[in-house]
Amino acid sequence: MEKSIGSRLLCVAESIPECRTLVDCGCDHGYVSIYAARNGIAERITASDINRGPLDNAEKEIAAARLTGKIKTVLTNGLDGIEHHDCVVIAGMGGETIMDIISRAEWTKEDCTLVLQPMTKTELLREYLYNEGFGITDEKFVSENGHLYCVIIAKHCGGAGYEPFEKYISRAGLSSPNADEYMDKIIARLAYEYERKCGAGALSDEEKEKSEMLIASLSKMRRTI
Ligand SMILES: C[S@@+](CC[C@H](N)C(=O)[O-])C[C@H]1O[C@@H](n2cnc3c(N)ncnc32)[C@H](O)[C@@H]1O
Numbered sequence: 639m640e641k642s643i644g645s646r647l648l649c650v651a652e653s654i655p656e657c658r659t660l661v662d663c664g665c666d667h668g669y670v671s672i673y674a675a676r677n678g679i680a681e682r683i684t685a686s687d688i689n690r691g692p693l694d695n696a697e698k699e700i701a702a703a704r705l706t707g708k709i710k711t712v713l714t715n716g717l718d719g720i721e722h723h724d725c726v727v728i729a730g731m732g733g734e735t736i737m738d739i740i741s742r743a744e745w746t747k748e749d750c751t752l753v754l755q756p757m758t759k760t761e762l763l764r765e766y767l768y769n770e771g772f773g774i775t776d777e778k779f780v781s782e783n784g785h786l787y788c789v790i791i792a793k794h795c796g797g798a799g800y801e802p803f804e805k806y807i808s809r810a811g812l813s814s815p816n817a818d819e820y821m822d823k824i825i826a827r828l829a830y831e832y833e834r835k836c837g838a839g840a841l842s843d844e845e846k847e848k849s850e851m852l853i854a855s856l857s858k859m860r861r862t863i
Contacts, residue, residue, distance in 0.1 A: 643669045646755065646787045649780040650729045653753045653791050654679050657724035661686060663717060663739060664731050668696030671709045686712040686720065717743035725751045729789075733759030737766045747771065747794040754790045761805045764790070768804065771797035777811030779820045786820055803855045812859060821860045828853050 643651065651673040654660060660680035662671040664687055671685040685700070687693040693713050700709050712720065716739035726746060728736050733756040740746050752772070756763050767774060773795040780787050790808070806824045811817055832849045835841045841849065 643673060644782055645780050646782040647673075647729065649778055649787070649789050650727060650753060650755050651677075651679075653776070653778065653789055654725055654727060655751055656680070657751070658682065659723040660684070660725045660727065661717065661720055661723040663720075663726060663728045664688070664692075665696045665711075666692040666730070668699045668709065668711075670727055670729065671696070672699060672703045672705060675705045675708050676703070680725065683709045684712055684720065684723065685709050686714050686717075688713070688715045717746070721745070722748065723750065725753065727753045729753070729755035730757060732757055733761075733763035733766075736763055740766075740770075750793070751775075752790070752792045754792065755787060756790070757787075760788055760790075764808060765805050767792050768797065768800045771795065773798065774804075774808035774810050776814075777808045778814050779811070779816035781816065781819075786816060786823065788820070801855075802852055803859055806852075806856060807859070812863060818860065818863045821856060821863065825853060825856050825860060828856070 647669055651670050654674055657680050659682045660674055661684040665671055665685035666687060668685045671683050674680050675683055685696050687696065690713060693711055697711055700706055714720065722745040728739060736754055736756055746752060754763065764774065771794055772792040774790055774792050776791040778789040780789060807817065807821060832853065836846065
């Protein structure tokens with residue numbers, strides 16, 4: 639029987655474009671790879687993990703799904719030793735780990751779609767992608783167990799510059815379902831941080847002005863949703 643993979647992972651899996659080769663980096667249970675194999679999304683699938691325990695777990699799940707031989711499993715740090723794939727999924731990891739993995743695999747800049755689901759440091763990750771010449775082609779917000787997760791789809795395009803607000807939500811994300819809820823949370827957090835720092839006298843006039851402009855521009859974007 640097909641296991642339910644939950645709305646977060648389903649959103650990740652459904653964001654994978656039809657492709658020839660797919661790597662599910664940090665696969666753990668292997669559910670994304672299994673979904674992709676069952677649904678004919680990729681011709682060749684690699685499920686990788688840095689730890690033996692999760693990889694054993696993935697191998698068990700893959701065997702239970704009768705997909706052994708259809709999904710290759712690899713024990714490695716990030717994408718080390720893995721050659722070019724058309725699509726890379728990195729889900730359920732911190733933004734900094736995701737950046738580190740991408741930065742050590744130059745081939746991710748060559749005709750490769752990234753499907754990223756960061757658990758932390760999402761703003762740093764967006765900034766990193768823009769600065770490295772990736773464009774965010776789509777961004778989705780998915781709710782699971784009361785938490786709103788973000789799924790970023792990116793592809794290298796040489797870079798086009800970006801406005802300060804795009805660190806907090808990509809242009810593509812503005813028209814996605816749940817973008818209003820996502821932005822409300824971001825604006826509330828920035829406003830809270832601003833008030834706290836102002837109260838502690840921790841902001842220069844220049845920093846105050848910058849924060850106010852950012853909150854105002856995000857609030858303006860929010861009104862357009
Ligand atoms: C919280 S689980 C997420 C599993 C799955 N991708 C998901 O979203 O549900 C994180 C997985 O990433 C693996 N991991 C952490 N750092 C890694 C790295 N540098 N390279 C590959 N896998 C890594 C962990 O071993 C673990 O299995």
